[in-house]
Amino acid sequence: MTQAEQASLKEYLSEQVRVVDRALGRWVPAENVAPESIHKAMRYSLFAGGKRVRPILAIAAAHAVCDAPAGVENAAIALELVHTYSLVHDDLPALDNDDLRRGRPTSHKVFGEAMAVLAGDALLTLAFEVLSRLKDVDGERKIQLVEELARASGTVGGMIGGQVNDLEGERKAPTSLVLEAIHRAKTGALLRASVRMGAIYGGATERELAALSDYGEHVGLAFQIVDDILDVEQSSEALGKTAGKDQAQHKITFPAVYGLERSREMAEEERLQSHAALRSFDDRADRLRQIADYIVRRKA
Amino acid sequence: MTQAEQASLKEYLSEQVRVVDRALGRWVPAENVAPESIHKAMRYSLFAGGKRVRPILAIAAAHAVCDAPAGVENAAIALELVHTYSLVHDDLPALDNDDLRRGRPTSHKVFGEAMAVLAGDALLTLAFEVLSRLKDVDGERKIQLVEELARASGTVGGMIGGQVNDLEGERKAPTSLVLEAIHRAKTGALLRASVRMGAIYGGATERELAALSDYGEHVGLAFQIVDDILDVEQSSEALGKTAGKDQAQHKITFPAVYGLERSREMAEEERLQSHAALRSFDDRADRLRQIADYIVRRKA
Numbered sequence: 113m114t115q116a117e118q119a120s121l122k123e124y125l126s127e128q129v130r131v132v133d134r135a136l137g138r139w140v141p142a143e144n145v146a147p148e149s150i151h152k153a154m155r156y157s158l159f160a161g162g163k164r165v166r167p168i169l170a171i172a173a174a175h176a177v178c179d180a181p182a183g184v185e186n187a188a189i190a191l192e193l194v195h196t197y198s199l200v201h202d203d204l205p206a207l208d209n210d211d212l213r214r215g216r217p218t219s220h221k222v223f224g225e226a227m228a229v230l231a232g233d234a235l236l237t238l239a240f241e242v243l244s245r246l247k248d249v250d251g252e253r254k255i256q257l258v259e260e261l262a263r264a265s266g267t268v269g270g271m272i273g274g275q276v277n278d279l280e281g282e283r284k285a286p287t288s289l290v291l292e293a294i295h296r297a298k299t300g301a302l303l304r305a306s307v308r309m310g311a312i313y314g315g316a317t318e319r320e321l322a323a324l325s326d327y328g329e330h331v332g333l334a335f336q337i338v339d340d341i342l343d344v345e346q347s348s349e350a351l352g353k354t355a356g357k358d359q360a361q362h363k364i365t366f367p368a369v370y371g372l373e374r375s376r377e378m379a380e381e382e383r384l385q386s387h388a389a390l391r392s393f394d395d396r397a398d399r400l401r402q403i404a405d406y407i408v409r410r411k412a
Numbered sequence: 413m414t415q416a417e418q419a420s421l422k423e424y425l426s427e428q429v430r431v432v433d434r435a436l437g438r439w440v441p442a443e444n445v446a447p448e449s450i451h452k453a454m455r456y457s458l459f460a461g462g463k464r465v466r467p468i469l470a471i472a473a474a475h476a477v478c479d480a481p482a483g484v485e486n487a488a489i490a491l492e493l494v495h496t497y498s499l500v501h502d503d504l505p506a507l508d509n510d511d512l513r514r515g516r517p518t519s520h521k522v523f524g525e526a527m528a529v530l531a532g533d534a535l536l537t538l539a540f541e542v543l544s545r546l547k548d549v550d551g552e553r554k555i556q557l558v559e560e561l562a563r564a565s566g567t568v569g570g571m572i573g574g575q576v577n578d579l580e581g582e583r584k585a586p587t588s589l590v591l592e593a594i595h596r597a598k599t600g601a602l603l604r605a606s607v608r609m610g611a612i613y614g615g616a617t618e619r620e621l622a623a624l625s626d627y628g629e630h631v632g633l634a635f636q637i638v639d640d641i642l643d644v645e646q647s648s649e650a651l652g653k654t655a656g657k658d659q660a661q662h663k664i665t666f667p668a669v670y671g672l673e674r675s676r677e678m679a680e681e682e683r684l685q686s687h688a689a690l691r692s693f694d695d696r697a698d699r700l701r702q703i704a705d706y707i708v709r710r711k712a
Contacts, residue, residue: 145568147580154567244558251552251556270537280449
């Protein structure tokens with residue numbers, strides 16, 4: 113990326129964060145809507161400075177296949193709702209028992225465990241409500257989005273399946289096969305679904321959808337590898353969450369299996385493959401290309 | 413109800429339980445599908461001798477407006493999946509901290525807290541996946557079902573909102589207004605949605621849907637009143653869950669606010685009103701009428 117491209121991407125990402133945050137603000141009940149406590153808890157975790165990677169991937173994918181995918185940000189926030197619910201539940205004492213997330217106390221630390229469980233449930237439920245109430249696409253397309261999101265979040269090859277593997281993986285030998293299975297499901301499925309849902313929203317052809325799925329798969333893998341690397345390299349302050357936890361909890365990570373150097377090479381390989389997947393796309397896919405670069409080169 | 417009607421209803425309910433259980437068996441991944449542990453946990457809570465009140469209400473409502481609503485049991489199980497997820501999370505130590513459910517140890521007692529959180533999440537997610545993959549209705553109708561289920565399960569007037577009120581109600585004075593708000597959301601919304609989703613699946617007219625919503629509202633209220641009464645009157649053994657917990661936890665219940673006798677009268681009033689709501693329906697709504705009677709007269 114040239115410096116001009118980097119500046120343009122930075123501006124694009126900031127603008128998309130604002131678009132996503134405005135959509136979230138519209139769809140998530142305000143803090144003065146009863147029962148106030150849970151809406152406060154939902155908003156606390158949603159508006160915590162997240163990078164909105166998933167919704168932005170969806171928006172960029174929609175633009176890669178459609179010049180003006182009206183209202184795509186509304187579909188895109190369903191992904192952020194699911195991602196946020198998974199963080200809230202993951203941080204619970206019974207799971208990762210994390211006190212810090214994005215530089216702030218985790219939901220259960222602020223609102224108590226009972227409320228954190230319910231707030232997570234509510235974020236997940238709201239994701240599907242949002243998709244069901246989209247205005248700019250027809251029922252057939254909306255239900256396709258519901259199916260994509262539900263499968264990517266579920267137990268068979270989806271996010272929850274990955275969390276279970278992760279939980280049980282803590283007691284297993286860290287092999288590359290176990291690692292691959294955990295990652296693909298735990299973060300890969302939802303990142304891939306982000307790209308796919310944007311593409312479906314934008315009316316992608318089957319060919320386009322297949323290529324974008326391929327892109328999503330590589331970007332997802334790159335994202336996870338870099339996440340694992342950052343957990344080793346960075347301070348808690350830079351990450352906004354407890355660093356070094358993977359190792360402390362004997363999580364199976366890319367650096368643990370392949371070492372840091374090989375992990376960095378692998379992330380770069382995935383980046384190149386994500387570009388290759390987009391070879392038949394014109395410059396409408398440039399944002400997707402740049403996002404792949406950004407994901408691999410980010411520092412937090 | 414005559415004795416012949418009672419016998420016929422009993423047979424109908426047993427047959428519908430079998431239909432619902434078969435559908436659940438098809439949709440929920442088998443115990444040998446990876447990750448096995450969570451599918452075991454999901455099935456443990458799903459196949460625990462539940463009465464399947466919600467799916468059966470949906471099936472009966474579909475039949476009240478349509479002679480042969482093919483595949484309605486598939487839509488109906490989404491309600492049981494949501495109901496079961498809510499029980500699994502409700503029983504968690506951070507919430508009701510219950511060790512016993514339907515006569516067996518609760519999910520977190522058997523599988524641990526982390527797995528119980530994830531199994532609940534997975535049941536909720538699967539409910540929406542099932543609706544998105546229905547074969548016998550078109551996308552517009554499927555998305556209507558998704559919206560009904562999501563709203564009835566959500567925070568604003570839905571089940572989670574009721575759970576929050578319930579949680580916070582433990583610290584409030586038990587007034588009839590607080591009680592009404594808790595009940596309407598906590599159990600009422602999903603029972604009403606059960607009737608509405610069945611009606612929508614069966615292609616109800618707007619008039620029919622309005623009448624059936626009314627029926628669902630009264631049946632839902634009756635159900636909750638009777639539940640509260642049984643918690644006071646029955647032994648843990650008869651209920652299959654810890655009896656007397658409401659009082660011990662200072663829950664706001666109908667007997668606590670109105671006394672037992674008046675609560676019984678209220679349940680009977682709701683039963684009569686549910687019948688009145690069905691006045692324009694022919695004998696295709698007889699099962700709904702009988703289910704209302706059954707709900708009020710049950711002993712567990």
